[in-house]
Structures are given as structure tokens and as C-alpha cells.
Amino acid sequence: MQDQLSNTATTRPDLRAGLGEAEAARRLAQVGPNLAVIAVRRSLLARIAKRLMEPLVAILLIAAVISGATGDWRSFGVIVVIVLLSTALDIAQERKAEDVVTALRRSVAVKATVRRDGALREIPVHDIVPGDVVRLTAGQSAPADGVVLEERDAMADEAALTGEPYAVEKRAAPDPSVPGDDPACRLFAGTSLVSGEAEMLVTETGARTRFGSIAASVQATEPPTAFERGVHALGMLILRLTGFLVLFVLLTQLMRQGLTLESFMFAVALAVGLTPELLPMIMTVTLASGAARMAKRKVVVKRLSAIHDLGGMDVLCTDKTGTLTQAHITHVGSLAADGGDGAAVTAALWWNSRLVGGARTNLDDAILALPAPAETAERVADLPFDFERRRSSVLLRRGEGTELVVKGAPEALLSLCDRVQAGGAERPLDVNERTRLEGLIDAKGREGLRLLGVARRAFPAAKDSLGKADESGLVFLGFAMFLDPPKASATEAVTRLVEAGVRVKIVSGDAAAVVRHLVETLKLPAKGMLTGAEIAALGDAALVKRVREVDLFVRVAPDQKSRIVRALRRAGKTVGFMGDGINDAPAIHAADVGLSVDDATDVAREAADIILLDSDLGVLADGVAEGRRTYANIMKYVRMGASSNFGNMLSMALASLVLPFLPLAPLQILLNNLLYDVSEVGIPFDQADPESMARPRAWDMRQVLRFTLIMGPLSSVFDLATFALLRLAFDADVEVFRTAWFVESITTQILVIFLIRTARPFWSSRPHPALAATSLGALAAALLIALTPVGRLLGFAALPAPVLAAMAMVSLAYLVLAEKLKRVAMRGRHGVVAP
Ligand SMILES: Nc1ncnc2c1ncn2[C@@H]1O[C@H](COP(=O)(O)OP(=O)(O)OP(=O)(O)O)[C@@H](O)[C@H]1O
Numbered sequence: 001m002q003d004q005l006s007n008t009a010t011t012r013p014d015l016r017a018g019l020g021e022a023e024a025a026r027r028l029a030q031v032g033p034n035l036a037v038i039a040v041r042r043s044l045l046a047r048i049a050k051r052l053m054e055p056l057v058a059i060l061l062i063a064a065v066i067s068g069a070t071g072d073w074r075s076f077g078v079i080v081v082i083v084l085l086s087t088a089l090d091i092a093q094e095r096k097a098e099d100v101v102t103a104l105r106r107s108v109a110v111k112a113t114v115r116r117d118g119a120l121r122e123i124p125v126h127d128i129v130p131g132d133v134v135r136l137t138a139g140q141s142a143p144a145d146g147v148v149l150e151e152r153d154a155m156a157d158e159a160a161l162t163g164e165p166y167a168v169e170k171r172a173a174p175d176p177s178v179p180g181d182d183p184a185c186r187l188f189a190g191t192s193l194v195s196g197e198a199e200m201l202v203t204e205t206g207a208r209t210r211f212g213s214i215a216a217s218v219q220a221t222e223p224p225t226a227f228e229r230g231v232h233a234l235g236m237l238i239l240r241l242t243g244f245l246v247l248f249v250l251l252t253q254l255m256r257q258g259l260t261l262e263s264f265m266f267a268v269a270l271a272v273g274l275t276p277e278l279l280p281m282i283m284t285v286t287l288a289s290g291a292a293r294m295a296k297r298k299v300v301v302k303r304l305s306a307i308h309d310l311g312g313m314d315v316l317c318t319d320k321t322g323t324l325t326q327a328h329i330t331h332v333g334s335l336a337a338d339g340g341d342g343a344a345v346t347a348a349l350w351w352n353s354r355l356v357g358g359a360r361t362n363l364d365d366a367i368l369a370l371p372a373p374a375e376t377a378e379r380v381a382d383l384p385f386d387f388e389r390r391r392s393s394v395l396l397r398r399g400e401g402t403e404l405v406v407k408g409a410p411e412a413l414l415s416l417c418d419r420v421q422a423g424g425a426e427r428p429l430d431v432n433e434r435t436r437l438e439g440l441i442d443a444k445g446r447e448g449l450r451l452l453g454v455a456r457r458a459f460p461a462a463k464d465s466l467g468k469a470d471e472s473g474l475v476f477l478g479f480a481m482f483l484d485p486p487k488a489s490a491t492e493a494v495t496r497l498v499e500a501g502v503r504v505k506i507v508s509g510d511a512a513a514v515v516r517h518l519v520e521t522l523k524l525p526a527k528g529m530l531t532g533a534e535i536a537a538l539g540d541a542a543l544v545k546r547v548r549e550v551d552l553f554v555r556v557a558p559d560q561k562s563r564i565v566r567a568l569r570r571a572g573k574t575v576g577f578m579g580d581g582i583n584d585a586p587a588i589h590a591a592d593v594g595l596s597v598d599d600a601t602d603v604a605r606e607a608a609d610i611i612l613l614d615s616d617l618g619v620l621a622d623g624v625a626e627g628r629r630t631y632a633n634i635m636k637y638v639r640m641g642a643s644s645n646f647g648n649m650l651s652m653a654l655a656s657l658v659l660p661f662l663p664l665a666p667l668q669i670l671l672n673n674l675l676y677d678v679s680e681v682g683i684p685f686d687q688a689d690p691e692s693m694a695r696p697r698a699w700d701m702r703q704v705l706r707f708t709l710i711m712g713p714l715s716s717v718f719d720l721a722t723f724a725l726l727r728l729a730f731d732a733d734v735e736v737f738r739t740a741w742f743v744e745s746i747t748t749q750i751l752v753i754f755l756i757r758t759a760r761p762f763w764s765s766r767p768h769p770a771l772a773a774t775s776l777g778a779l780a781a782a783l784l785i786a787l788t789p790v791g792r793l794l795g796f797a798a799l800p801a802p803v804l805a806a807m808a809m810v811s812l813a814y815l816v817l818a819e820k821l822k823r824v825a826m827r828g829r830h831g832v833v834a835p
């Protein structure tokens with residue numbers, strides 16, 4: 001194509017030559033990087049400002065100001081310190097998480113081929129500037145908007161911009177120096193070449209591209225995943241409960257003693273204590289540390305929430321080549337239609353692969369690895385390969401005549417033939433002959449050989465163009481046979497996935513017999529089979545029913561691949577799709593978790609949420625485990641918040657009803673909340689028990705509620721017992737009461753982490769040192785503050801030994817019961833114990 005392009009490049013050669021590096025650098029400095037959405041990293045100041053503007057924090061700050069104004073400088077100081085500490089905690093963690101994700105994204109970023117200083121170079125897409133000349137082949141995306149300089153059979157998929165599902169033809173602009181409005185002569189960022197090749201002159205980059213102008217709104221409409229929706233719903237539920245509780249407290253205080261500053265502050269502190277303000281941070285940090293761990297195992301995550309989807313995935317669809325086979329395709333011989341020598345078949349095949357435009361598939365690569373035939377040929381016209389037709393045609397001149405050479409999926413090719421080559425002569429392709437050839441195709445396929453059929457048709461020497469209608473009345477020449485050895489490691493990888501509760505389905509464009517042979521060789525557990533033709537005949541509802549049981553899909557077209565994925569999702573499955581070709585991109589996009597490999601085509605990599613650096617299902621099984629671990633950790637946080645935190649706050653609200661004073665000073669609640677938050681910072685690093693990761697997990701609100709309704713009241717019962725004990729048995733005064741209750745509540749809250757982080761008896765599952773350090777550290781700090789003279793500043797008093805002993809007893813009793821009840825509380829819908 002190089003020669004072709006420079007031959008036709010006659011007008012304005014300066015534009016077609018591209019830029020020099022120096023000029024490109026100058027332009028880059030002037031127009032900025034080529035990013036559709038400029039992801040400005042929010043400055044530290046902006047982040048702090050955003051946090052301080054959040055309603056709860058804002059109320060806290062107002063409370064601090066009121067305290068200061070009334071001369072209560074102690075409260076002022078403590079509130080400000082607490083707000084600052086928790087803001088710093090939050091921002092530092094989140095920032096670290098973002099850095100991880102940015103670095104991961106960059107490591108799998110797409111590159112483009114650009115003409116610079118007269119040579120073709122691969123440069124990162126974000127360095128492209130107006131004036132650059134970019135070369136594109138099928139499967140690549142246009143990195144910016146521009147004018148088509150040259151093209152061969154270029155067809156672009158512009159669905160992302162126009163919604164138009166069919167590929168549109170592109171042609172060279174008559175004069176690239178005056179870019180007209182004709183969209184057929186332009187290529188746009190966000191669209192991709194599905195066939196052919198092209199060179200474009202970049203005119204607009206970054207946010208000035210058409211895609212850039214809509215990218216912001218496109219991103220905003222990215223639908224949240226089921227998990228994100230679930231967590232959000234829980235957050236809203238808690239928020240409503242909080243609102244209700246705070247109103248309740250305010251009202252009772254109002255009725256009993258009129259609204260004082262202290263009771264207002266108490267309500268505010270309660271609200272702060274109840275909101276799971278750390279949840280977003282815990283989620284991001286858990287997912288980001290999961291992403292970092294996965295990257296070490298060669299799984300790169302582009303979208304953080306995909307980790308969770310990966311853990312919840314219960315069906316994995318995969319294509320065949322490269323994942324289940326080695327993708328080292330070799331030509332093992334050709335067979336003439338009459339069973340004779342296949343040299344003529346191989347020569348025709350070779351010229352077809354050599355001369356045809358458009359995307360080259362791995363079969364073309366295998367063919368062109370063969371020595372060139374003796375006779376030469378020249379191209380007249382062609383119809384490139386596509387995954388719907390499954391064939392490619394070239395009109396060529398070889399020797400004296402003009403002939404059409406077609407190669408493609410053999411059974412379909414056979415139906416376009418009416419004659420067959422036998423020795424030097426042509427014979428009609430009668431029923432017997434057809435049956436014999438079909439039997440041969442099937443027999444070779446069952447040996448694991450991939451076949452391509454080859455056919456020809458003679459045309460008058462003057463014919464110089466080619467249409468789809470010309471692909472008929474062909475003479476069948478014979479077959480070429482290819483071998484793509486199975487990947488031995490695939491068996492173990494699939495077994496691991498199956499053991500992890502992931503059903504593996506194969507979705508391939510290849511023939512039934514080949515896929516069947518592969519499945520048998522690798523001993524994969526796979527039932528049933530549907531062909532593309534059968535799928536085309538099924539309505540959506542019928543397909544949803546069939547896709548559940550069937551594990552093998554063969555001779556499917558690209559849009560059928562995505563139809564299968566959508567049907568599985570409608571059947572309630574969490575679906576992963578793994579593929580590497582142009583033909584896989586729509587299905588990768590349609591799946592809950594889109595998976596691709598690092599050396600896949602750009603469109604597949606762009607559609608994917610997760611990129612495997614090794615084309616190996618084994619690393620995927622690792623990734624699934626990691627996904628489940630992050631889910632288990634997030635659930636730990638959710639459960640802690642739902643049970644102990646919620647229980648404590650509830651008891652405090654109740655106590656404020658019956659006690660003649662507030663059960664804790666507002667500052668003490670804030671301190672309690674801060675220390676509790678710190679104690680949980682180690683959760684993202686925690687391990688999960690193997691049995692809790694054995695099955696796919698999806699967000700289960702009923703399970704969360706069940707846990708809350710059992711564990712919450714349990715902690716409340718003990719809180720109320722503590723109140724009774726302190727008031728009735730010890731006749732504690734305000735300060736002793738508050739100190740004792742602070743000690744009991746923070747001790748139980750923190751220690752219960754070690755119980756509910758596992759469904760096993762707590763002593764047989766060891767927490768991660770980071771979690772042990774943060775939680776025990778926070779507990780030690782709490783006890784130090786409350787029980788030493790430092791605490792006087794916050795209104796704590798020295799505790800008499802009997803009170804301290806009683807609190808220790810109550811805490812112990814609570815923990816023993818919590819350990820017993822957690823098994824009931826964690827039981828899932830099917831009696832399985834949740835992580
Ligand atoms: N270069 C080519 N020229 C003609 N026909 C081809 C060419 N490449 C592939 N085909 C035909 O198209 C069919 C579908 O392609 P292919 O098998 O690569 O699809 P796929 O869905 O990506 O399969 P896999 O599951 O193996 O990745 C092939 O089986 C073959 O018959």
C-alpha cells in the first residue's frame with residue numbers, strides 16, 4: 001500500500017508528508033494534548049474545598065464557629081482538628097487510588113502510526129496534533145478528526161457518533177487543503193476502521209473533535225453497575241434513617257428542655273457518626289489496591305468497578321483463537337478438489353492473501369509465510385474479507401487471462417460454486433460431488449484442521465471492477481488446511497474457572513467440527529451447540545432460553561456474538577466476554593466485563609474494561625479471585641457500618657430519651673467516629689477466606705438487611721444493659737457515665753471487626769497485619785484518651801475499678817454472643833454462608 005499511496009499523492013505533497021518532530025512539538029505546546037476529555041487533576045485545594053462543602057462537614061464547621069462565638073474554644077479546636085484529620089485521611093487515600101488507576105490506564109494506552117520527518121512512527125495518541133498524517137488499518141480507531149488523504153476499501157464504524165449500525169464507505173478528499181463538509185471524505189475521533197486502510201490528515205484534536213464535544217455527556221451517561229447501584233441504595237437508606245433519627249432526637253430534646261446548643265451539637269454529631277462517609281473512599285481504595293495487585297499478575301484494569309463485576313461474573317464467553325489455542329497457525333497442506341496435488345490451490349490462495357486489501361487475519365499471515373509462487377500476478381480489483389461473508393475475493397491478472405480468486409469458509413464457498421476442478425478439466429458440481437466434499441470438510445474439521453476453501457472464475461480480460469454479484473458461478477479448486485494447536489494450559493484454567501462457579505462458553509466464527517474437536521482435545525466441560533444460522537432463526541425470547549444450556553456457539557457473525565451476550569444478561573447472568581478481533585469488539589462492549597489481550601486489535605482493546613497482558617485464561621482465574629476479595633472487603637465495611645455503628649447510634653438516640661443528660665458529649669461522639677474510621681482503614685488490604693471466594697457474588701441487599709436486623713439490635717441490647725448498669729448499679733454521674741459508655745462502645749465496635757470479617761470462627765482466620773495494626777492502634781488510642789488525664793479536656797473522668805471491670809465483662813459477653821449470632825446473620829439466601 002505504501003507504493004500505491006505515494007503514487008497517487010500528487011496534489012500538495014507538503015500536506016501529505018506530515019510534520020517534523022520539531023513542528024509537532026511546537027503545535028502540541030500550542031493546542032494541548034489530544035484528549036477528548038481533559039482530565040484535569042483536581043488541585044489539592046479544590047479537593048479540600050469540595051470536602052468542606054459537603055453538607056455534614058459544613059454543618060460541623062458551622063457548629064465549630066458557633067462554639068467559638070460562644071467562647072467554647074475547646075469544642076471549636078476539637079471539631080476543627082477532627083474535620084481536618086478525617087479530610088486528610090480521605091484525600092490522601094483517594095489520591096493514591098487515582099494514581100494507581102491512571103498509571104494502569106497509561107500502560108495499556110493505544111498508539112497511532114504517524115508520519116513524522118518523513119518516516120512512520122508509533123506515538124501515543126495524546127501526542128497527535130493538527131497537521132499530522134496518520135495511517136490506519138482495519139481494527140484501528142481514528143485518533144482525531146481529519147480528512148481522508150488516501151484509502152483502500154476503507155469502511156468506518158461511526159456508531160459511536162451517529163448511532164448508525166452499518167459501516168460507511170470512505171473516500172479520499174479531492175483536495176485535502178480545503179476540507180469540505182462531505183462526511184464521506186472525513187474520519188472522526190471515536191470511530192474506527194472496520195475494513196480497508198486509510199491515511200488521514202488530522203485537522204482537529206482533543207476536545208475540538210466531534211467526539212470531544214459529546215464525550216463529556218457520553219461519559220456522564222455510562223450506566224452504573226449493579227453493585228454501584230446497590231451500594232448507592234444502601235447509602236440512601238442510611239441517609240434517610242439518619243435524617244429520621246436526628247429529627248427524632250431534636251424533637252425530644254426540644255420537648256424536654258428546649259433546644260440548647262449542646263443538644264443541637266449532639267444531633268449533628270449523631271448524624272456524622274451515622275453516615276457511612278468513608279464508604280466511597282473505602283470502595284475506591286479497595287478496588288484500587290485490588291487493581292494494583294492484579295496488575296502484578298498481568299491483569300490490567302481500565303475501569304475500576306470492573307473488578308467487582310469480574311468477581312460476580314458467572315458466565316465467561318470466549319473466542320477460540322489465542323485463548324484456547326496457541327494462535328500459531330500454520331499451513332499444513334492443500335488438497336485439490338479431486339484429491340490430487342494441491343499446488344495450484346496454494347498458489348491461488350497465496351495471491352489472494354497477497355493482493356487483497358483490508359484487514360488481514362491470522363490465516364492470511366499463515367498463508368503469506370509460505371514461499372511465493374513462481375508465476376506473478378497483479379491486482380485489478382478486490383472485495384476484502386469481512387466476518388459476515390467470511391471470504392475475500394481478488395480480481396487478478398495471472399498469465400494471459402483475468403480471473404477472480406475467492407477464498408473463505410469452505411461450506412459457504414461451496415454453495416457459490418456450480419463446477420469443480422478435476423485434473424485439467426471442470427466438472428459440474430452435482431449432488432454426489434457436493435455431498436462428498438461436504439463430508440471431506442467435516443472429516444478434516446473433526447481432525448482439528450481449520451479449512452479454507454478456494455475457488456475461481458474466469459472473466460474477460462477487460463473486466464476491471466468487482467461487485468458482490470461476481471462471487472457466484474465459481475469453480476471449486478480445493479482446500480487449504482491449517483493447524484492451530486490447542487493450548488495445554490487452557491484445560492487447567494477452565495477447570496479453575498468452573499470450580500470458581502464460572503461457566504465457560506465458546507463463541508467462535510469457526511466451523512462446528514473444529515470447535516468440537518478442540519473441546520474434546522482439551523476435555524472442556526461443554527454441552528450443546530448452536531450455529532450462527534440457528535441463532536439467526538431464533539427470536540430474542542427463544543434465544544434467552546437456549547443460551548442458558550448451550551455452551552458452544554459456532555459460525556457466529558460479530559453482531560450475533562453481542563446478541564448472545566445480551567441474551568445471557570437478560571437471563572440474569574453476569575457475563576464476561578473475552579476476545580481480540582474486530583469481530584469481538586461489539587460483544588466485548590455489550591458484556592458486563594469486557595476482556596481483551598494486549599496484542600489484540602485497537603477496537604477490542606478500547607471496548608474492553610480489563611486487558612490481560614498474557615493471553616491466558618489462567619491469569620483471568622487469578623483476576624476473578626481478586627475481584628471476589630475486593631467484594632468481600634467492601635462487604636466487611638458495609639457490615640460493620642450496618643451492625644455496630646448503626647446499633648450504637650440507635651442506642652444513643654434511645655438513651656437521650658430517658659436519661660436526664662445526653663449520653664455522650666458531642667465531642668466524644670465525634671472522637672468515637674474518627675477513631676472508628678481509622679480502625680477500618682486497613683480493611684482494603686485484608687484477606688478473604690477461600691470458601692468465601694468459591695462462588696460468584698453479586699450485591700444482595702436482602703442479605704445486608706438481614707445482617708443489620710440481627711446484629712444491630714444485638715449491640716443495642718448490650719448498650720441498654722450498659723446504661724442500666726451504670727445508672728442503677730453504679731449510680732454513675734454524667735462524666736463517669738459518658739466515659740464508661742465511650743470505653744464500652746468503642747471497644748465493642750472495634751473488636752467486633754475481627755469477628756465479622758470472617759464467617760469462620762474468628763480464631764481460625766487471620767486478619768491482615770495492616771488491619772490488625774489500624775484497628776488495635778485506634779483502640780489503644782481511644783483507651784489512652786479516655787482513661788488518662790488527657791481525657792479531661794474532652795470531658796472524660798477517671799473510672800472506678802469496679803465500673804471498668806463491669807464494662808470489660810459487658811464487652812466480653814457481647815463479643816461472645818456476636819460470634820455465635822454472626823453465623824445466623826451471614827447465612828445467604830441458599831443457606832450458604834456469605835463472605
Ligand atoms: N483471511 C481470510 N480470508 C478468507 N476467509 C477467512 C479469512 N480469515 C478467516 N476466514 C474465515 O472466517 C471464519 C471466521 O474467522 P475466525 O475463525 O477468525 O472467527 P473468530 O470468531 O475470531 O474465531 P475464533 O473463535 O477462532 O477467534 C474462519 O473460520 C474462516 O473460515
Ligand SMILES: [Mg+2]
Pocket residue numbers: 319320321580581
Ligand atoms: Mg478471533
